[in-house]
Amino acid sequence: MVWINGESQNSLAAADRAVHFGDGCFTTARIVEGQILALDAHLQRLAAGCERLRIAAVDWGALRAEMTYAASQRSEGVLKTIISRGSGGRGYSAAGCDSPTRILYLSPYPQHYARLRETGARLTLSSVRLGQNPLLAGIKHLNRLEQVLIRTELEQTEADEALVLDTEGLLVECCAANLFWRRGEQVYTPDLRASGVEGIQRQWVIRQLKEQGIALHEVRMPPDTLADADEVFITNALMPVVPVRQIDRWHYASRQLFNLITGRNV
Known part of the structure; x- marks a missing residue:
């Protein structure tokens, strides 16, 4: 309609x-x-x-x-x-x-989000890079050709979502989701001041972490920083939070933070 x-x-x-x-x-x-x-x-x-x-x-x-x-x-x-x-x-x-x-x-x-919350999502690194433009970064404007190309490439794989970098090779987001990861007691998310979309669910997670007294670092880091992460999850307004079980050769089993912010029993 x-x-x-x-x-x-x-x-x-x-x-x-x-x-x-x-x-x-x-x-x-x-x-x-x-x-x-x-x-x-x-x-x-x-x-x-x-x-x-x-x-x-x-x-x-x-x-x-x-x-x-x-x-x-x-x-x-x-x-x-x-x-x-x-x-x-x-x-x-x-x-x-x-x-x-x-x-x-x-x-x-989309009914597959319920399945992904249980099984965890599989991500793959996209070859399509996001251009940097601080004037438009953060907002969800109608110019989404980068995401169209990312999605087109993703559909040629068996992954559920794409891990997306900017033209400097630094982590930004996924095709249609924001990204968080945990290493020990520290939680990280990409800095979106140059590119990417600041999602509503991303803002919600940031508020939840603050209420729990958990430190969050907004960073500009290469994808290899996820190699030794203890936990990764992605968010958007529809998912709303989905754990990541695999990014190409890296695997993740912990759902400690996912369970905490979603109110699930650990």
Whole structure:
């Protein structure tokens, strides 16, 4: 099911800047019992993305109502919410674009995440590198060609997710998830100030670690740093937390931190 500016329809204007330039941002939320988990956080993410991209005049009240209604149509599912700058301007110029487009896309929940939470995910190192761009780093903008290439390569393997580096060969994230690892009592996650997406579930994990008094280090490190990790897990708003059992030749058995932050019995 698709809604555009509150209307049930599948047609987007050919002049919309999302089509021409990927000029917008999005968020992907999980629906449970007809409600969006962390709705406020998803709206805040969209607002932050729009502020960074200088997209103004979004009707946030209408968007919240539309998202709430869309979620009520399924007991379980996924709601992708896109904000485009809309139509207008000449070439790259955004002059005159004063009516952002709101697009909502409702789809089934990926059932394989439940399996991965039990078995653990298998990762493989991607050959596709993420470019560094501090101006756009962190936000979930519509320019996702790097992820398309990563996913295309991943589908030629038997792995569940891809481990992704930047152009300097340093850890950033996965294709569609953030990355954490533990070595002893120390917990690490990649620094996302130059590239990558700062996921809502990543922010949740960081808050949980702080409440537990566990030190977290945001670092720029090569992939070999994972060779002697005691534990690795990945996160996104749909998973929401999945342990990693293998990254190519490296294997991980511990779920100590995973169990702690997810409330599972050790």
